[in-house]
Amino acid sequence: MKREGSPWSGVGVVCSKELADHLTSVRMRILEVLIVLAAIGATYVASEQLRASVAESPFAFLQLFTTAQQPLPSFVSFLTFFVPLVAIGLGFDAINGEHNRGTLSRVLAQPIYRDALIIGKFLAAMATMAIVLVGLWLVTTGLGILFLGLPPSGASVARGLCFLVATLFYAGIWVAAAMLCSILFRQATTSALAALGLWLLFVVMWPIAVQFVAQAVHPAHLGGQAQAQAQQLSMMLERISPNTLYGEAVTALLHPTVRTLGPVFFYQIQGAMLGNPLPLGQSLVIVWPQLTSLVAGTIGLFVIMYLVFQRREIRA
Amino acid sequence: MSEAALHTQGLSKRYGRTVAVDDLDLEVHRGEIFGLLGPNGSGKTTTILMLLGLTEPSGGELSIVGLDPRRQPLSVKRRVGYLPDTVGFYDDLSGRENLAYTAALLGMRRELAREPIEAALERVGLPEAAGSRVRTYSRGMRQRLGLAELLLKNPEVAILDEPTLGLDPEAADWFLETVRSLRDEGMTLLLSSHLLHQVQSVCDRVGLFANGRMLLTGTLDELAGRVLDAAWRIDLETQVSDGRELDVVAALRAVPGVREVQSDADGGCTVHAHQDIRGPLVRAVLEAGADVTGIALHRPQLDEIYRRYFGASTHEA
Numbered sequence: 001m002k003r004e005g006s007p008w009s010g011v012g013v014v015c016s017k018e019l020a021d022h023l024t025s026v027r028m029r030i031l032e033v034l035i036v037l038a039a040i041g042a043t044y045v046a047s048e049q050l051r052a053s054v055a056e057s058p059f060a061f062l063q064l065f066t067t068a069q070q071p072l073p074s075f076v077s078f079l080t081f082f083v084p085l086v087a088i089g090l091g092f093d094a095i096n097g098e099h100n101r102g103t104l105s106r107v108l109a110q111p112i113y114r115d116a117l118i119i120g121k122f123l124a125a126m127a128t129m130a131i132v133l134v135g136l137w138l139v140t141t142g143l144g145i146l147f148l149g150l151p152p153s154g155a156s157v158a159r160g161l162c163f164l165v166a167t168l169f170y171a172g173i174w175v176a177a178a179m180l181c182s183i184l185f186r187q188a189t190t191s192a193l194a195a196l197g198l199w200l201l202f203v204v205m206w207p208i209a210v211q212f213v214a215q216a217v218h219p220a221h222l223g224g225q226a227q228a229q230a231q232q233l234s235m236m237l238e239r240i241s242p243n244t245l246y247g248e249a250v251t252a253l254l255h256p257t258v259r260t261l262g263p264v265f266f267y268q269i270q271g272a273m274l275g276n277p278l279p280l281g282q283s284l285v286i287v288w289p290q291l292t293s294l295v296a297g298t299i300g301l302f303v304i305m306y307l308v309f310q311r312r313e314i315r316a
Numbered sequence: 317m318s319e320a321a322l323h324t325q326g327l328s329k330r331y332g333r334t335v336a337v338d339d340l341d342l343e344v345h346r347g348e349i350f351g352l353l354g355p356n357g358s359g360k361t362t363t364i365l366m367l368l369g370l371t372e373p374s375g376g377e378l379s380i381v382g383l384d385p386r387r388q389p390l391s392v393k394r395r396v397g398y399l400p401d402t403v404g405f406y407d408d409l410s411g412r413e414n415l416a417y418t419a420a421l422l423g424m425r426r427e428l429a430r431e432p433i434e435a436a437l438e439r440v441g442l443p444e445a446a447g448s449r450v451r452t453y454s455r456g457m458r459q460r461l462g463l464a465e466l467l468l469k470n471p472e473v474a475i476l477d478e479p480t481l482g483l484d485p486e487a488a489d490w491f492l493e494t495v496r497s498l499r500d501e502g503m504t505l506l507l508s509s510h511l512l513h514q515v516q517s518v519c520d521r522v523g524l525f526a527n528g529r530m531l532l533t534g535t536l537d538e539l540a541g542r543v544l545d546a547a548w549r550i551d552l553e554t555q556v557s558d559g560r561e562l563d564v565v566a567a568l569r570a571v572p573g574v575r576e577v578q579s580d581a582d583g584g585c586t587v588h589a590h591q592d593i594r595g596p597l598v599r600a601v602l603e604a605g606a607d608v609t610g611i612a613l614h615r616p617q618l619d620e621i622y623r624r625y626f627g628a629s630t631h632e633a
Contacts, residue, residue: 004391315362
């Protein structure tokens, strides 16, 4: 049975309203202030450290993002930490909030499909994320120019843009996950807790659990072969976590000298000129699986969320 | 079919093994106010959501404004208005902005929507409050804003779910008065409620709904005749000379249409009748040699019909 009309009608209206809500909400203001302060701090500390060696590296600008100095972590570590938080903040009450306010049935009684509501909300969250990230990236770059007294090279800018795209899809996974929670749980607090729990699971428990499983499957006392297998297994398992995928993608994108992400056998580096930067294309080849996995994760979670929402009763 | 604004046949909805709506036949004519009455949880809201295409029916046929909400949900939602039972708005937006959002969802251009929005706000008496955030609105104001949204849409059929719930009597009266004026302008209205005494004053026809089934439909008087049999109660005050009370009671009993007569010591009589027979009753009293000093007629009340019909199972009415 074919439905009349387009599922897209109303997407623009919903999206622009949600975007306006996000950009004016107190919740986002707080998160933005936090993230900007953290970014400025990280950039400043990094530039202090880099100033001495700025002439030596052609990619000093990228190191701005990755250099850490105790006690402050690097800009990238900040993002790995903050992006899921902001994403969850954007999505955790997307649907149950409408439901609890009693606006869901009223809005869906207007001539739009449910598709428009869910797509509009997702796009608005992604647009908010993109605005925040681009703003942040520009601020950092500007501060870098100010602190280092050096304009970024074309290659640095290109790598920076790829880094932004990777971050956006990393955020997309968490936005979709948070929105899924907002559909599954009627209470906003439950949904927020579930999303944050999932995030904690991947940040804290997952790496530990992975080590544990890998050691159990390939015990270390069986020798070097088993150890290598254990490491390979734990790496595979760790890549289920979006944090690992994002971390690896960013590592290769922001460190042009990184040639591989896994363990390396000797024959693989024969003839390589270590320490020389790779062109962007080659760096992208290294992390292509990570990047596509991030995109696929976003799309996959979005599809699950979409299906669950379509089948949900408006009123339970 | 063309005459009916809304028509269902054998409509049913099951959630797993529980039956929310069971084999529902319903017909609402154009230009009438139809009251869908029943206790909480009787399947009224589920029926409404099916009519709007927001819930998929498990079986049966339905059409509203001549369309099938399963196949043409957008056209249906364009021509049918809905005021949910706990109508909600975005708290951080003003009343006017909330209406502007609805207008945009309806596909109205921003400049063109401005005038209808103001007109709707004016009609529901909210033009001053429309600039402040909905967060500050009372329940009654929210309900008014919901009505303004309905006016903005100007639908052929409006479905109001528990519209007077939580309103103070004055606000409820105002609301029902507005509903009546909408009917007079040609709108068809479907009211769902369990607050019977409020709704009976505006409904042209009502349907009694319980456990997903429509038990009775018709005008109030028809229902009263069918359910209560003797729905009319007439209180008579009479002045009788001593010792003749029984003659009066006997005379009253002889009047056609009387079902039961109860008398008390002061000459007061309560007559239960099948219809309004005040004239014959007075004549009978006079002929029996007594005087009538007072008479009062009690029309059949929906509550009474309802309670009588559902017996102890009614909780809310």
